[in-house]
Amino acid sequence: MVIYILLGLTLLLALGSMLLLWIAVTRPLQYSRSLVFLSCSLALFVYLYGTWIFLSAYTKYVFAAAFVLVLISAAQQPRKEPVRPYAAWRKWVNRALAWILWVFIILYFTGTTGRPRRVAIGLPFKHGKYFVLQGGKGLPTNLFHYSLRGAVYAMDIVKLDRYGRRANRVFSANLHDYVSFGDTIYAPCDGRVVRANNTNPDNTPPNMQRGPTNTNQVLLETGTCYVFMAHMRKGSVMVHENDWVKKGDPIGRIGNSGFSAEPHLHMQVHMKESNLPWYQCPPLYMELNGKSYLLNEIIDADEK
Structure with missing residues (x-):
C-alpha cells in the first residue's frame, strides 16, 4: 500500500535526522558542522513534508520535541575524537545535500507560480x-x-x-x-x-x-x-x-x-x-x- 510506504519513509527520515544529529553533536565541532547542518535541514524537511497525517496531524509536534531532546541529550555527552580524519569530500556532500533540502523547504512556502492571484x-x-x-x-x-x-x-x-x-x-x-x-x-x-x-x-x-x-x-x-x-x-x-x-x-x-x-x-x-x-x-x-x-x-x- 502506498500509504504505508509514505508513512514508513517519513518515519525513516525522521529517525535518520535524529541519528545524524546525535553523531554530529557528540563529535568535536570542527568535524561536525556540516553534519549538524544536514541533520537540521533533514528534520525541517520531514517536518513540513512528512505524511504524519496517516498517524495523526499532531505527530510532527512529537517529532519536533524528540529532535530537541536528542539535541539536548547529545550536547551533554563527552565529545569523541573520530578514529580517522573526517574527509573534506564528506563535508561538501553534507552541505550539498542540505542545500538541496533547503530548496524544497523554501519552495514549500513560495511555490513555483510566482505571486498568485x-x-x-x-x-x-x-x-x-x-x-x-x-x-x-x-x-x-x-x-x-x-x-x-x-x-x-x-x-x-x-x-x-x-x-x-x-x-x-x-x-x-x-x-x-x-x-x-x-x-x-x-x-x-x-x-x-x-x-x-x-x-x-x-x-x-x-x-x-x-x-x-x-x-x-x-x-x-x-x-x-x-x-x-x-x-x-x-x-x-x-x-x-x-x-x-x-x-x-x-x-x-x-x-x-x-x-x-x-x-x-x-x-x-x-x-x-x-x-x-x-x-x-x-x-x-x-x-x-x-x-x-x-x-x-x-x-x-x-x-x-
Missing part, C-alpha cells in the same frame, strides 16, 4: 478541525493537482478527530472509519449553481474512478469566479442546477466519489472569463475566512 471566500465547514491533505502554490507541494487541468491551487481537505486523526486507523476499506465521510459542506460564497451531480457511487478505498462527470460535485458561479467542490457522497447533494445559494447554506456532504482514494473535499476556484469553460479560466489561490493554507496545515473552523 487570490480570491477571498469562506470556509466550507462550520465546526471542527480540518487538514490540508494536498495543496499549496504549485510545485512541489501540490504535485498531484499540478498535473491536472487548471488545478494548480486546488486543495484536498479532510476532517480530523480530537486526536488529529483523519481515520481510526492508518488505512481502512470501510468508508465509515473516516472522520470526513458524511461531514456537511457549506457554500463558501453566494452564487448560482451551474452544475450539480448526485448519483455517482462512493468508492471503496483505495479504488478510484477517473472521469470529468463521475464525481458528485457542485459548481458555483459568482460575478467574478467559479468555485468547484467535488467527491461528495452519493445522494447527499442538496442543491440543483440554477439554484441560488447564500454563503453558509448546506450544499452536500463529503464522500468518496470519482477520482478519490479516500473521503475528502476537493476545492478549486477559477477567475470568471467569457467564452471559456470554467476549468480553462485562470486558477485562483484561495483565502478561506481571510487565511491561506499550505500543505499539511490544520484549519480550525471554530476560529472566528
Whole structure:
C-alpha cells in the first residue's frame, strides 16, 4: 500500500535526522558542522513534508520535541575524537545535500507560480478541525493537482478527530472509519449553481474512478469566479442546477466519489472569463475566512 510506504519513509527520515544529529553533536565541532547542518535541514524537511497525517496531524509536534531532546541529550555527552580524519569530500556532500533540502523547504512556502492571484471566500465547514491533505502554490507541494487541468491551487481537505486523526486507523476499506465521510459542506460564497451531480457511487478505498462527470460535485458561479467542490457522497447533494445559494447554506456532504482514494473535499476556484469553460479560466489561490493554507496545515473552523 502506498500509504504505508509514505508513512514508513517519513518515519525513516525522521529517525535518520535524529541519528545524524546525535553523531554530529557528540563529535568535536570542527568535524561536525556540516553534519549538524544536514541533520537540521533533514528534520525541517520531514517536518513540513512528512505524511504524519496517516498517524495523526499532531505527530510532527512529537517529532519536533524528540529532535530537541536528542539535541539536548547529545550536547551533554563527552565529545569523541573520530578514529580517522573526517574527509573534506564528506563535508561538501553534507552541505550539498542540505542545500538541496533547503530548496524544497523554501519552495514549500513560495511555490513555483510566482505571486498568485487570490480570491477571498469562506470556509466550507462550520465546526471542527480540518487538514490540508494536498495543496499549496504549485510545485512541489501540490504535485498531484499540478498535473491536472487548471488545478494548480486546488486543495484536498479532510476532517480530523480530537486526536488529529483523519481515520481510526492508518488505512481502512470501510468508508465509515473516516472522520470526513458524511461531514456537511457549506457554500463558501453566494452564487448560482451551474452544475450539480448526485448519483455517482462512493468508492471503496483505495479504488478510484477517473472521469470529468463521475464525481458528485457542485459548481458555483459568482460575478467574478467559479468555485468547484467535488467527491461528495452519493445522494447527499442538496442543491440543483440554477439554484441560488447564500454563503453558509448546506450544499452536500463529503464522500468518496470519482477520482478519490479516500473521503475528502476537493476545492478549486477559477477567475470568471467569457467564452471559456470554467476549468480553462485562470486558477485562483484561495483565502478561506481571510487565511491561506499550505500543505499539511490544520484549519480550525471554530476560529472566528
